[in-house]
Amino acid sequence: MTVRATWLGQAGFLIEWADASGRPRALAIDPYLSDTLAEKYRGTLFPHVRLRSAPFAPTGLPPLDAVLCTHRHTDHMDPGTLQPLFRHDTDALLVAPAAELEEARSRSGLGADRMRLLDAGDVVALGDVTVRAVPAAHETLDRDELGRHRYLGYVIELPGVTLYHSGDCVPYAGQPEWLAGVDVALLPVNGRDAHRLEHGVPGNFEFDEAVELCASAGVPTMLAHHWGMFSFNTADPSTFPLEAAGRRGVAVVVPEHAKTLELGGSQP
Numbered sequence: 001m002t003v004r005a006t007w008l009g010q011a012g013f014l015i016e017w018a019d020a021s022g023r024p025r026a027l028a029i030d031p032y033l034s035d036t037l038a039e040k041y042r043g044t045l046f047p048h049v050r051l052r053s054a055p056f057a058p059t060g061l062p063p064l065d066a067v068l069c070t071h072r073h074t075d076h077m078d079p080g081t082l083q084p085l086f087r088h089d090t091d092a093l094l095v096a097p098a099a100e101l102e103e104a105r106s107r108s109g110l111g112a113d114r115m116r117l118l119d120a121g122d123v124v125a126l127g128d129v130t131v132r133a134v135p136a137a138h139e140t141l142d143r144d145e146l147g148r149h150r151y152l153g154y155v156i157e158l159p160g161v162t163l164y165h166s167g168d169c170v171p172y173a174g175q176p177e178w179l180a181g182v183d184v185a186l187l188p189v190n191g192r193d194a195h196r197l198e199h200g201v202p203g204n205f206e207f208d209e210a211v212e213l214c215a216s217a218g219v220p221t222m223l224a225h226h227w228g229m230f231s232f233n234t235a236d237p238s239t240f241p242l243e244a245a246g247r248r249g250v251a252v253v254v255p256e257h258a259k260t261l262e263l264g265g266s267q268p
Helices: 036-040 079-088 098-108 175-179 194-198 207-217 242-247
Strands: 003-009 012-018 024-029 066-068 093-097 115-118 123-126 129-135 152-158 161-165 184-188 221-225 251-253 260-263
Touching: 003 161, 003 221, 012 152, 036 079, 066 079, 079 098, 093 098, 098 115, 115 123, 129 175, 152 175, 175 207, 184 207, 207 221, 242 251
Parallel strands: 024 066, 066 093, 093 115, 161 184, 184 221, 221 251
Antiparallel strands: 003 012, 003 260, 012 024, 123 129, 129 152, 152 161
C-alpha cells in the first residue's frame, strides 16, 4: 500500500494512507499551522517570525484519525492549531505525553475521552495502525515527578511501512534499540548551541548525528526536517552531506515544504 507524507513545516507532517477497505485515513504529527509563536515572542530576542506560510489552515487538513504531539513546546503542541482543528474534526483523537496531561487538555480543549496519553513503551492502536511511544531527549531526557517522559518520539506501524518521528531530540544511550523494524526516520536536523540553550531554545540532532542514528539502528531512509521555519533556529539544506550519508547506507530525503512524498517498503 502507498503511504504519503506531506511536510507541514518545522516538525509537522501529514501522513495519509488507505485501509484494507480503501477508506482514506490520516494522521498529523506536531502540526504548527498558526502564528501563535510570532504573537507570543514579538519584540524579543527570538521573535519567531515565520519564514514560510502555513500550507493549510488548521481546519483545512483532511479528516484525521489522530493528532500526535511529541511534547509541550508550542511549535509541537500549538493551541492555535489544535483548538480549531479539534472543533472542526470532531472524531480526531489527540495522542500526547501522559506527563503533559494538563497542557494537552488546555491546548487542545479536549476531554479525556478524546485523548490517548502515553509514556515511553506504551502502545496505542488506531484501527490498522499502532503507535508506540519512545523516549526523546530534547538535549536531556526529562521526566515528571512520576518518572514519565516529558519528551516522546513515536514509532508508527502503518500498512507497508514503519515510520519513526523522534520529536525534538538529540542522541542518547540506547536509542537505536527502540527503532527495530523502522523503515523511515523523520529527524530534526537544526542542531544546537549554547547561545540558543541559554535563551530557552534546546536543540536537536546535528545532521551527522541523525545519519549515525539511522546507520546504527539499521534505518535505511531519513527525512531531514525542523529547518526553514525560524531564522534563529534553522539549518541550510544545501550543506547537508547527502553522499556521505549514502556511503553509511542511509538515503536522506530533504522534503519540500507542503510537498507530498510517497513512502513504501524501505524508502520514498
